[in-house]
Amino acid sequence: MCFGVDQHNTYEQNDYPYRMARRVSNTRGGRILLILIIVAVDILTSNVFLHTSSKLFRLFSSFTKRSIEMGYISKDIDKQTRTNLIILSHSRSGSSFLGQIFNHHPDVFYMYEPFYIMKVTTLDQSNFYESSALRLLDDILNCNFKNQEEYMGFLNHLPHHRYSSRSLTVPFCAPNQTDTKFGKTVRYFCKPLDPWETSRVCSTHKHRVIKLLTHRIPNFKVNFFKPLMKSEVNVKILQLVRDPRAIVASMERVGWIQSYTQFNSKQTFIRTSFHDFEQRVKRFCFSLLDTIKFILEAERKLLGRYKLVRYEDLVQQITTKTDDVMKFAQFRSSDDVTRWLQRSTHAENTAVRKKNYDYSTERVNISHLADSWRRTLNRQQIVVVEKYCKPVMTMLRYPVVFTDHVQKGFKP
16 A cells, blocks of 8 residues: 555656646746747757867868878769779799779779689689689679678788788788787788778778789680670770780799709709600690780670780880870879889899899889890700690790791601
8 A cells, every 4th residue: 555655746746847737837927938949959959069079070071082092982983884804924024013004093992803812712623613713703792791701811911912902901901010919010010800801991992903814714715704794883804815825934934844954942853754854844835825815705795895915015005005005904103103003123133133033023124124035045945835726826926936946847
């Protein structure tokens, strides 16, 4: 009984302000007072809202302007004009240099050889390799890394692949910092890549560019790329080729093809027969036939979406050819690219030699690389390459040097 009385008293106390308000509103003066209170509260609330909204708008405008200046947001992103590019090339053909041209464009989100990770994880031996590779390309082109956590995890442990992309370093890394783990100053000290944050950074760029080596592409045919062509992303393919003699000279220099001459490596003398060298070149030239088949098929099936460029033409006419591939990709011209080209193609000799020269994209005079194979391969080696690669060289318009010897089946 007491509980009921207490409850009733409590209710009466809490209800007191409402009962008083009803009494006041029943009088004429009270109604006017309430109206004035409501109007005052409304005006006060509106001013606060407008003031807050104005501050938020100015803050957002400042952030957007700063993001555009930093290159994180493109001013003219339009889904109808947005294009993406896939660069295809055989290894040691200069594709890293071509990729870096696009990498230094402020509108580009660049990915360096994503299929390498599948090779490391032996996924390329799996029946799911083709579908997994296609899904990875599709996710990159759509800036959707949320389903690629494993890929991002591997990328965190492959510094060369990550540092080859400005988009994966500048937003995530602090330059010239001390690595707490090793206690030394490093070029970049980067936090681990997060799939969600990477997706956001990717989406602020107008274009995506992916560099792929042809021997890592499953079922290297045009049909592999057809699903990407049919999707909403606008994809074009730029294929880079190089003189087979230059590729062989480059592969020999980095040890991918052992020279038949005697050399010293770590105090160990190694000597391979010329027969081994010839067989390796023979296999290489036969593998280039797949490249020729792809070129013929792409030029027929991918009208307006495929372009072939020779490395020699690129380095000898660097400005003209760069403008040409940019127009093909439908990318605007960029002063950042122009400055990088000037710096990387006319680098100081001492600065270049301090780096890993064989894998660097900087050269003292890059135009000299067009025929550098003439100074590194001897006569016997050139004859062997021309003997087995002649059909490919003819198709790509590379003249042979020892024509008579090749036609007569010359054996060194």
